[in-house]
Amino acid sequence: MSRPTVRAAVLYPDHAVTVTEVVLDPPGPGEVEVEIAAAGVCRSDLHAIEGHWPVPVPAVLGHEGAGIVTSLGAGVTGLEVGDHVVLSWVPACGSCRHCAARRPWLCEPADELIFAQGVLYDGTSRWHKGEDRLHHFFGVSAFAERVVVPSSGAIPIRRDAPLDVVAIVGCAVATGVGAVLNTAQVPAGAEIAVIGCGGVGLSCVQGARIAGAARIVAVDVNPAKLAIAKALGAHDTVDVSQADTVIALRDLQPAGFDYVIDAIGHVETTEQAIAALGMGGAAVIVGAPRAGETARFDPLALVDAGRRILGSNYGSTDPRRDFPRLVDRYMTGELDLDTLISGSRPLTEIGEALKQLADGHALRTLLIP
Numbered sequence: 557m558s559r560p561t562v563r564a565a566v567l568y569p570d571h572a573v574t575v576t577e578v579v580l581d582p583p584g585p586g587e588v589e590v591e592i593a594a595a596g597v598c599r600s601d602l603h604a605i606e607g608h609w610p611v612p613v614p615a616v617l618g619h620e621g622a623g624i625v626t627s628l629g630a631g632v633t634g635l636e637v638g639d640h641v642v643l644s645w646v647p648a649c650g651s652c653r654h655c656a657a658r659r660p661w662l663c664e665p666a667d668e669l670i671f672a673q674g675v676l677y678d679g680t681s682r683w684h685k686g687e688d689r690l691h692h693f694f695g696v697s698a699f700a701e702r703v704v705v706p707s708s709g710a711i712p713i714r715r716d717a718p719l720d721v722v723a724i725v726g727c728a729v730a731t732g733v734g735a736v737l738n739t740a741q742v743p744a745g746a747e748i749a750v751i752g753c754g755g756v757g758l759s760c761v762q763g764a765r766i767a768g769a770a771r772i773v774a775v776d777v778n779p780a781k782l783a784i785a786k787a788l789g790a791h792d793t794v795d796v797s798q799a800d801t802v803i804a805l806r807d808l809q810p811a812g813f814d815y816v817i818d819a820i821g822h823v824e825t826t827e828q829a830i831a832a833l834g835m836g837g838a839a840v841i842v843g844a845p846r847a848g849e850t851a852r853f854d855p856l857a858l859v860d861a862g863r864r865i866l867g868s869n870y871g872s873t874d875p876r877r878d879f880p881r882l883v884d885r886y887m888t889g890e891l892d893l894d895t896l897i898s899g900s901r902p903l904t905e906i907g908e909a910l911k912q913l914a915d916g917h918a919l920r921t922l923l924i925p
């Protein structure tokens with residue numbers, strides 16, 4: 557009997573993204589099927605489309621989403637049909653040395669199989685079109701009506717939270733808030749600058765506000781993004797469309813910052829984050845450059861002033877621990893997610909949503925399948 561098809565956005569090797577009908581196999585052992593309620597469009601989807609990172613294609617795109625569990629594969633525990641879930645793009649194996657050390661965001665099999673090969677844990681894909689296998693993307697592939705993911709990638713959350721808002725917890729919010737609260741563990745009273753005010757950077761600003769930072773400075777080239785940063789808790793903003801970021805930050809804070817977050821991942825913004833640190837400061841590198849690029853910094857200044865450079869993958873997030881907490885923070889009003897959402901569109905308008913993100917006209921656009 558032929559399986560009903562699912563509408564999904566597929567990235568092809570020629571960088572084209574096409575919404576088309578594909579077949580989704582049922583969940584295998586340890587996997588679950590989720591009906592997608594909403595999926596957010598992230599800069600990393602653009603990076604993948606443009607070929608900045610080695611991503612196996614063709615693939616069903618999307619890595620930020622939320623939905624409802626519709627079926628369970630054999631042996632799945634801790635989830636039930638009907639559960640509301642936020643999807644995680646590090647569906648941890650639970651048993652490698654990093655998982656055992658409670659660092660699931662560094663899960664090795666997730667990195668080697670799910671990320672690098674675009675498959676699930678048995679080494680195969682649930683997606684296909686005709687005779688052709690399609691890859692999973694970051695183990696999520698949220699730009700589809702339904703998906704199959706490892707059960708560790710479907711994180712149950714409270715049912716009164718709107719799925720078409722908390723969908724963005726799965727990437728932008730976990731990555732940004734987590735960089736501040738988990739990776740850097742920014743203490744109350746700290747002075748912090750955030751370079752880049754997209755969905756991820758604005759989540760860093762909110763993390764800094766939640767941490768009780770004494771000074772939060774937001775940096776961007778887009779005045780509209782800076783106005784939003786101010787509304788979300790930045791005390792000062794710096795428009796660097798015509799200015800040098802390091803000079804502008806030193807003008808504001810001559811002794812340098814305790815923490816500077818690079819929420820963009822260009823070589824120059826990484827270098828700026830390190831150069832704007834004060835004594836004992838830490839640069840937190842959240843954005844990823846194109847594969848193979850290198851950055852420069854002054855090692856003597858690093859040693860002399862006890863500065864640190866921290867790489868932050870997924871905000872050092874333990875999804876089972878952190879997603880429900882982030883959803884709670886939204887429901888109590890401590891975390892503003894609504895302001896991060898520019899609007900929603902049907903899945904078929906993914907092209908327009910990607911263009912708006914690339915042009916700087918959107919923060920998070922939600923695609924509704």
Ligand code: COD
Nearest residue numbers: 599600752753754755756776777778781819820821843844
């Ligand atoms: N100086 C200051 N601001 C700048 C500059 C600059 N030179 N260039 C661009 N900006 C601003 C833009 O105006 C925009 O406001 C912002 O930087 C970027 O925002 P978005 O919305 O385009 O990007 P995000 O927030 O969706 O994503 C940023 C990431 C850093 C997460 C992403 O690009 C990335 O590098 N991800 C890799 C790391 C990762 O975790 N990947 C996996 C899933 S995200």
Ligand code: ZN
Nearest residue numbers: 598600727728
């Ligand atoms: Zn993302």
